[in-house]
Structures are given as C-alpha cells and as structure tokens.
Amino acid sequence: MVKIALGAGHGINTAGKRTPDGEREWSFNNKVLLACAAKLNKYQDVQILRLDDPTGNTDVPLTTRTNKANAWKADALVSIHHNAFDGKWGSHGGVETLVQEIIASKASKDNAAIIQPRIVQAMGLRDRGVKSKNNHMTRVSNMPAILTEGGFMDSTIDIDALRNDAKLKVQGEAIADGLAEYFKLKLKVAGTPASPKEDEELKFSSPALKLETETSLASKAHRQIIVAAAVKEGAHSSWADKLANNTLTDADVLGLAVKYTIAVNK
C-alpha cells in the first residue's frame, strides 16, 4: 500500500493568495488536487490523505498539515500551489517544482524530476525546472516531499492555462501519473482508462439507436451527463474536452453510451 498525502496550498480566503483580478489560489490548487486524487484512485493499492480543508474555508496551519502527514506515515507528500511574482500582471511565468534546500532526500528529488516535466506538458507553460528552496512543507515532513507551482497567477501568459479547468485537471492527473511512475503503481483492472483511439475504433454510428435517442440527445445537459458518466467508467478524459469544444458528434455520444452501458433515455 502506497500512502500519498496531498494538500492544496492555503485557504480560499488567505490574504494575498489570489490573482490581480481576485481569483483565489486555493481554488486553482483544489481543482488540481481533486483531479490528482481521482486519478490516483484509478491505481491499485493507494491511500490518499488530504492535508488541507476540502471546503477551503480554513487555512489549515502548516504545522497541522505536516503533523498529519508524519503521523499517518505517508510515503510521499505533494503540496499543490500556483505561483505569484509581485501580484501585478506581467509577462513572467512558468512551472516549477520545489524540493527542500540542502536536506532534500534523493526520493524527493526523483519525484520532483518525474513530476515537473509532466506538469509543464499538462499546462503548456515554460519549464522553470526543479528548484531547491526552504519551505515548511518540504522541510518538516518526514517523507519524500515536493511543492508544485503550476504556473503564475499574475502572469498574463500563464493565467489562460490556470483559468482552463481542463488543463488544471490534466495537471492533477500528471502529478498522479508521476507518483504512479515513481512508486510503480498498476492501474486497477476495471478502472483502466480506454485510449481515445480505442473508443474511436468502435462503430459509433448506429442509425437505429440514433432514431430512438435523437430527441434526448438534443439536450446539452444530457450529453454532458452521458460523457461524464462514460469518463467515470473509464473513457478517456479527452472526450470531455471534445464536448467542451463542441467537437463531439451525436455518434460519439451514442458510442460512449453503448460502450460504457449508460442509459441514454433519461
């Protein structure tokens, strides 16, 4: 069993931790954490402990967070953050992953080296690399610990990615997949996500099915329900992106419904 402690940095009302337009860092961090936890749950033999307040209302003190992770004997800790330079919009930007200066274990550095490029790719932002810094979460925790900064909240370049929920989701999944690589986790058999190619290879156009369901599929909300249910059942998350981009055809929706046995006539 691999025990992963995850924390979304700060609380929703923590002073200063926001974009120049007032969006909260915790909200970005929380979206990444939820996606990370959901993806980790697709792997076998993983336990997750959340270190921050899931409602965001309380900014759980850092000592409480590290006490919790240490007492639980986590195998790894990831503190999820988004960066700020001076709180004013600027053209700086990029992703960095922090390990504790001087005392970081090899395991911490290895985790950071695996996860940093994955976050860079997920967000499509500049690679600022793995950095050694002094901060509580990586200093006081007893297990391999990293602190991720998935882009700058006050960057006119990065903010587009931060405002893109699909990218934050992919960032969370990237962290989970990096941890899975480090710990050599195996996907659960039932939860193994199908690749989009695999889905596309199915016969997604069935005229009979289309006739029966075209009325219900006209509802955008209903299409969303079907796609969300399919992704939950293991369909690739890019289907949700296709829905968001309006590039999903009725045949796609029906195909997903058939493959993942989701009722379409709700």
Ligand SMILES: [Zn+2]
């Ligand atoms: Zn932060």
